[in-house]
Amino acid sequence: MKRILKRFLIVGLIALVGIQFIPADVNKHAVIPDADFRYVYDVPDNLVNILKNSCYDCHSNNTNYPWYSYIQPIRLMMDHHVEEGKEELNFSEFGNYSERRKRNKLRSITEQIEKGKMPLPSYLWLHSEATINQSQIDSILSFLNEVK
């Protein structure tokens, strides 16, 4: 019995070591494109910082990777998460959206922030520094209302 358990453990550990070699996606781009949200609407610097700090990890082509993101299978989960987030809304490619889609997205961003659904609570749990306070929320909402 002990032997089986030991074998099981060894196989498990080898697997854990093995998956560390799975190549990870790297969501990083050196150049910020003209289509980036900040240029499309001339977003003031203080708001750009809030967006970068609280949204861009999952909703842009530049993710800031924490140390634990270099461990599998955490990275695989994270890559999947970023992929989904970018599909829904990609601030780096906002300018390439049709006018209709831009309008939809501005509305959805407003709703999500207003209702406190974004940033995701599960994300904030690990990134408390990404929390947006009420005055930041107000300034984002009034800016979105202006460009809508």
Add this chain to the structure above:
Amino acid sequence: MKKINLKLMIALIGGSLILASCGNNSNTENGSHHHEEGMEHDHSNHEHGSIDEKRNVSTNTGEMKGDLSVVLRNYFAMNENLVQDEASGAADASEKLMVSLKEFKASGLSEEEQKEVNEILESAIENAEHISKNAGEISHQREHLVSLSTDVKDLISIVGTSQKLYEDFCPMANNNEGAIWISSKEEISNPYMGSSMPKCGKVNRVIE
């Protein structure tokens, strides 16, 4: 023997973690150069005429450029569910709506119309997808109904319809900003307010 095994394992795990993290680190550092904040970006997006202006002139040209009957049937079924606060029924109907939108083909459109139809379909499919995936949150479904109804309305104005339709308006929907929806019946049944206020709203326009 046991001890050696354990040590070996620890060494292996530790080593692989370091290896993995080093490898990835160098990757990210390569990519993290900062952008020189360019000043010459394009402002052309500001210059486009507001789409709101276009919204009010969507009249039916009379000429049919595609068959929207399946799309509309699914859209109406979805709305009927929302009127009755049936979120999961609305999700199912929206799934069908998504399929019919993907299958929809228009013909005889100008290049400009085709471009707009493509954009409408892209937006409508995305909205329908959200409604189909949010059976647990009817308020989120209704949020997407606001844009989806505009998509459907704009699609009708380009493609045309053989049925008599009504464009209804509720001033209380969409957080009191107001929103439209399309209906096949003259009487009001409001998909935004549901059973709390099913009769809220008025007919904005008859589409024939």
